[in-house]
Amino acid sequence: xxxxxxxxxxxVASLWAKVNVEVAGGEVLGRLLVVYPWTQRFFDTFGNLxxxxxxxxxxxxxxxxxxxxxxxxxxxxxMDDLKSTYSQLSELHCDRLHVDPENFKLLGNMILIVLxxxxxxxxxxxxxxxxQKLTTAVANALAYKxx
Amino acid sequence: MSLTxxxxxxxxxxxxxxxxxxxxxxxxTLERLFASYPQTKTYFPHFDLHPGSAHLxxxxxxxxxxxxxxxxxxxxxxxxxxxLSELHAYILRVDPVNFKLLSHCLLVTVASHFPADFTADTHxxxxxxxxxxxxxxxxxxx
Numbered sequence: 001x002x003x004x005x006x007x008x009x010x011x012v013a014s015l016w017a018k019v020n021v022e023v024a025g026g027e028v029l030g031r032l033l034v035v036y037p038w039t040q041r042f043f044d045t046f047g048n049l050x051x052x053x054x055x056x057x058x059x060x061x062x063x064x065x066x067x068x069x070x071x072x073x074x075x076x077x078x079m080d081d082l083k084s085t086y087s088q089l090s091e092l093h094c095d096r097l098h099v100d101p102e103n104f105k106l107l108g109n110m111i112l113i114v115l116x117x118x119x120x121x122x123x124x125x126x127x128x129x130x131x132q133k134l135t136t137a138v139a140n141a142l143a144y145k146x147x
Numbered sequence: 148m149s150l151t152x153x154x155x156x157x158x159x160x161x162x163x164x165x166x167x168x169x170x171x172x173x174x175x176t177l178e179r180l181f182a183s184y185p186q187t188k189t190y191f192p193h194f195d196l197h198p199g200s201a202h203l204x205x206x207x208x209x210x211x212x213x214x215x216x217x218x219x220x221x222x223x224x225x226x227x228x229x230x231l232s233e234l235h236a237y238i239l240r241v242d243p244v245n246f247k248l249l250s251h252c253l254l255v256t257v258a259s260h261f262p263a264d265f266t267a268d269t270h271x272x273x274x275x276x277x278x279x280x281x282x283x284x285x286x287x288x289x
Contacts, residue, residue, distance in 0.1 A: 027267075034267040035274050052268045109251055113270065116258035123259045125175070125182040125198070128252075132183040 002137040004079045008130040015119060015127060016076045022066045027114045029065030030056040032107055039103060072111070075138045082141040090145035101143035108135030150276060155221050157272040162218040164261055169215065172256050173207030174199075179252040187245055214253070217280050228283045236287035243285045250277035 004012075032039050033055050040049050046060040055061055071089065078085040093099045112131055116123045150158070165172055178198050180187050194202040213231055220227035235241060254273060258265045 031267050031270060035271040052266070052271070056267055112251075112255055113258050113265075116255045117262035117265055120259050120262055123255075125179040128179055128255060129182040 001080075002082065002133065002140075004130075004133065007126075008133060009079055011127050011130040012076055012079065012134055015115065015123075015131070016073065019069075019115075019118070021069045021073065022062070024114050024118065025065035025067070025069030026056070026062035027065070027117075028069060028107065028110045030058075030061050031110045031113065032103075033061065035110070036106055039106065042097070042099060042103075068107070069111075072138065075134060075141075079134065079137075082137050083144050086138065086141040087145060090142050093142055094146045101139065101146060104139035104142050105136070108132075108139050111135055148275065148279060148282075150221065150272075150279065154272040154275060157269050158221060158276045159218060161257070161261075161264060161269050161273060162215065164264055165211075165257060166215060168260065169211045170204065170208045172253070172260065173209070173211030174204050175207070176210065176249065176253045176256045177203050177207045179255060180249055183252065184245075184248045187248060190239070190241055190245075210249075211253075214277075214280065217276070217283075221276075224279055225283050225286075228280065232284050232287050235284045240288075243281075243288065246281035246284060247278075250274070250281060253277065 033043070033049060034052050040046075043049065043060075043064075046058060046064075048054040048058060049061075074085055075082060093101075112128060112135065115131060116128070119127075181196055188196060191202075191206075194200070194206070196203060213228065216227050217224045225232075254270065254277070257273070258270070
């Protein structure tokens with residue numbers, strides 16, 4: 001089980017409080033689909049994903065991005081208990097969505113980049129390290145029930 | 148995987164902004180690498196890795212200068228980085244997984260310094276560019 005220090009928890013919580021989940025969520029998912037276009041394979045029903053403009057402005061991308069990042073908010077609240085927090089979502093991603101867990105790492109890195117663009121100089125190396133640890137732990141929790 | 152003309156334009160343009168603060172960007176990239184991925188420190192037992200150290204600053208400059216060389220010779224990165232490729236293959240032998248980690252930290256550094264310029268398209272072009280650089284640096288490994 002991953003252990004987060006008090007400093008790491010504080011770093012994560014302080015930044016998270018200032019994140020607009022709707023805007024950031026759309027950015028995160030949008031960037032995933034732009035930077036790693038093969039991830040579009042999971043989103044056939046999303047309509048126009050033919051260009052950066054189309055993707056970043058696509059309402060389904062925004063809505064789904066918001067959903068995903070809202071779920072991430074749960075991770076922030078349960079940093080000591082990620083495996084059980086994500087147990088059902090893990091089964092869902094394996095059994096129904098058939099998502100390769102590698103994609104959780106890619107998405108995690110998109111969260112980091114979006115945080116960097118939003119917070120600029122405030123997103124110090126120490127902040128990044130705490131968030132890197134969290135996104136890795138969430139990725140592992142989401143992969144935990146795979147079989 | 149090769150870079151389209153549009154991607155090359157984006158990459159060169161973004162480099163114009165990075166170049167003005169190249170040393171800072173290079174140093175910060177390494178600081179982020181060692182903070183987020185402590186295992187990467189194993190390649191630098193001979194360095195003082197405290198933030199702001201002379202070692203970090205000089206090595207950070209070297210790394211970002213090499214990226215700059217690749218940008219300046221974007222039509223033939225393999226030739227421009229040929230010596231570096233041999234260095235990594237025969238002398239340094241850094242495990243290939245670490246190039247992704249360094250690339251990611253460089254992108255985070257650039258994103259945090261130039262948020263308005265680091266659009267999704269720019270991000271995509273630079274991610275692809277760094278993976279081309281990675282391929283060149285690891286192509287002689289075996």
